[in-house]
Amino acid sequence: MRITPQRVLILKTIISMNRHLTAEEIHRELPSFITLATVYNNLKYFAELKLINELSFGSSCSKYELANSRHYHVICESCQRIADFNYPLLNEVEYAAAQVAHFKVNRHTLEFYGLCQECSRKNNE
Structure with missing residues (x-):
């Protein structure tokens, strides 16, 4: 580089x-x-x-x-804000996916979708 x-x-x-x-x-x-x-x-x-x-x-x-760092994300469906969600990595799920699907799994992602506090508050007004 x-x-x-x-x-x-x-x-x-x-x-x-x-x-x-x-x-x-x-x-x-x-x-x-x-x-x-x-x-x-x-x-x-x-x-x-x-x-x-x-x-x-x-x-x-x-x-x-x-x-x-490796982490997951929570995404607001209204404003598209992204927040990091630190949680132990789901390595056992990667292993299970590899065994069931006969793949060599290199990585995975996990996203949660909903409304952030600000958008949720706006929806309740």
């Missing part, structure tokens, strides 16, 4: 903001000489290198997070 000033700035932005970000949100925090296309290209590259995770939970745009 060639280290460029753009890549360093993009990674620093992801680290400093410490939340689930769209490419556009990352781009807004960067100097104007870094184009949105550069952001998208580097996010794709970082995901291939497993430095970041691309989260595409049915919404129209992906969100990205630093790949510094």
